[in-house]
Amino acid sequence: MGERGEDEDDAALFRAAIGAVRRLPEQHTPPATPRPKPRARMAELDEANARDEFRHALDENLLEAGDVLAHREERLPVAIYRRLRRGEIAAEEELDLHGADARTAEALLRAFLADAVRHGVGCVRIIHGKGRRGSDDVGSSGAPVLKNLVDRMLRQRASVLAYHSAPPAQGGTGAVLVLLAPAKRN
Template sequence: MGEHDLRDDDSELFRQAIGPVRPLDAKPLPPAAPKPRPRARMAERDEAAAAQEFRLALDEQLLGAGDVLSHRDERLPPAAFQRLKRGELSAQEEIDLHGLDARQAQSLLRAFLADARKHGVGCVRIIHGKGRGAAELDSSGAPVLKNMVDRVLRQRADVLGFHSAPPAQGGTGAVVVVLAKR
């Protein structure tokens, strides 16, 4: 008997000893990495495009040193806005942003407006300067602080209206703001 025959006999004996068999199930695969959460890519692109368009629109209408700041929300009655324009409303609080860089000035302005609203102040004056110094102008020659103040005031829901101050109170270097009641 050859070695080959012994191996076949051994295999046959083994099969008889263990009986019928069934194949094992395949090993389960390792868990897959979790899928990323869905993102609203189109909405993100739309928002980015709108923000860029908004910035471009702001850049197109930059105010000059002698330009008047003026805005009225529909919640402010026209008669009250006329009084504001004529300088008949007196500011209860005032902040002077002269000499600050735009980031500092914006942070202080936001805090000042929030504090004024918190304490029930209805009318404030913001001195931004006319932007006549070289350090106060941007690359296009527009006054940085004046344009920043205009932009911040237009974006705030608590601002009912604003207008450049009368000449005796700073003229086009300051703005008087009417705030909504708390």
């Protein structure tokens, strides 16, 4: 007899040694806990870097109360930017930052833009004011704090295609119309 015969003898010896065996009822394995959603770590790092750059650049090239906010990404056709500048593209959502301090305004603006992109909103209006009301609205240099904060943050957002101060009937240089890129679908 070869090796196979010895294995069978050992198995028989083992069964004889332990005696009668009762089979356990079969149990289904519980479902695995869901894996956490992946985080966009690079986007978080970019956001942190942009925040740092923003804070360092606060004292450079500050806008005054009557200055126009304007920026266009190269990928946006000039004709569409012209329509935005004239106020021909309707804002679907609006954020009013009047009376907010810089830290609160920054958090509100980040959340507002992320939410707008997530929900497919194409154009938004952000009311930042002109910084003429009180000492909280104007920094130590005399420049409007919220207006400069909004300008810097919008320039650093990949989701922002263009922005321009609103026409006089929509808030003038105290508000800005922002054109957003559609959210990337996976």
